[in-house]
Amino acid sequence: VKAFHASLIWMESSPSESPSRIWQHREAASDQRIWVCPCDECGAYQELRFFPYSSGKHEGCGGVVGYHKDASPEECRRKAKYKCIHGCELTNSQVRRMKTRGMWISRGYQRVEKDGTMVGDRPADRTTVSYHLWAIHSTVTTLGELAAQWALARDAGKLAEFFGNWLGLSFERRGKLASWKSVNKRLSSHYPRKIVPPNVWFLTAGSDVQEDRVYWVVRGWGPWMVSYLIDWGEFLRTPTDGHQPLKSDLLKLNTILGARWSVASGMLSPTGKDSHRIRLLCIDSNYRGKGVVSRVVDVNEWMRSLPERWRTGRTERVRAIRGDSTKKSGDVRATPSLLQSSQRTGEVYRGGLIQWQLNVQHYYPVVLGRLKG
Structure with missing residues (x-):
């Protein structure tokens, strides 16, 4: 632009949610x-x-x-x-x-x-x-x-x-978000923790990676995007595992992948099951802490330790994900990319890491709207 100040610069786009x-x-x-x-x-x-x-x-x-x-x-x-x-x-x-x-x-x-x-x-x-x-x-x-x-x-x-x-307008959401107390009161279930309601078709899990631990949550999914909080927790990292390729907190996620959660009252699910295991676990693979602290390599090493059938194809059970706020709300919801190394630190991801970029602009208004009820 500075070198060609007299040039015509043309930009075309559909606005996203404010600020766009x-x-x-x-x-x-x-x-x-x-x-x-x-x-x-x-x-x-x-x-x-x-x-x-x-x-x-x-x-x-x-x-x-x-x-x-x-x-x-x-x-x-x-x-x-x-x-x-x-x-x-x-x-x-x-x-x-x-x-x-x-x-x-x-x-x-x-x-x-x-x-x-x-x-x-x-x-x-x-x-x-x-x-x-x-x-x-x-x-x-x-x-x-x-x-x-x-x-x-x-x-x-x-x-x-x-x-x-x-x-062709920027959307600005009106009104305030509901407080966590009102959301809890409106959405709390009478089913106890670790018990799956009978109308749940499958379970998914999410894991948020931090410097010294991972948080995890299990949700059950039914028709019309209905979901239930089934289980949750955190796994702490052992302070002495710094030089180990497989970090202790991530390894404990294997217990989540191997666990089963029973359907309530001995009933069967719509698919005829009396218990469920995790269909898909999505793990945050973009943690950036203070300084040069990065756990993307840790996530990659943990995923490499899992059976290959869990990482690709129709039997896939684990995905590395990160949010991408640069995509427009009308774009595809998620796109996979093969990462070989970190552009920031130069760290090499052994064997390459398939990372799914989630379209934040697509999901943000959906989640916000559901929280407001």
């Missing part, structure tokens, strides 16, 4: 362009929006309407229509005609009169120019499809993904 880097660039642009078009009935030029105005002289207008907030995706798809800022109710074909007669204006500097005359000048500083386009500007997306996608995202707790991929 691309949205910050959009808001910081000296010239922010929006597409305005004339209503097919009254002729008033306006920016197309998904959500109607919630206050002011256009309250309830200027957006996709026709369905209530709890409507099913099918109902939204069937009933959606567009209401212009003056209350004209428009069909898909009318909105399509509107879009073809529009023009770009600089937000806050220009407006378009009903006769199509542009009033105002563009800002003097046009060093950075941003353009906002979203799904309604597509030639194939209907109002019903937009509304249905909103309902699907609402039901799945994926509104951040809908805002970014469909509306």
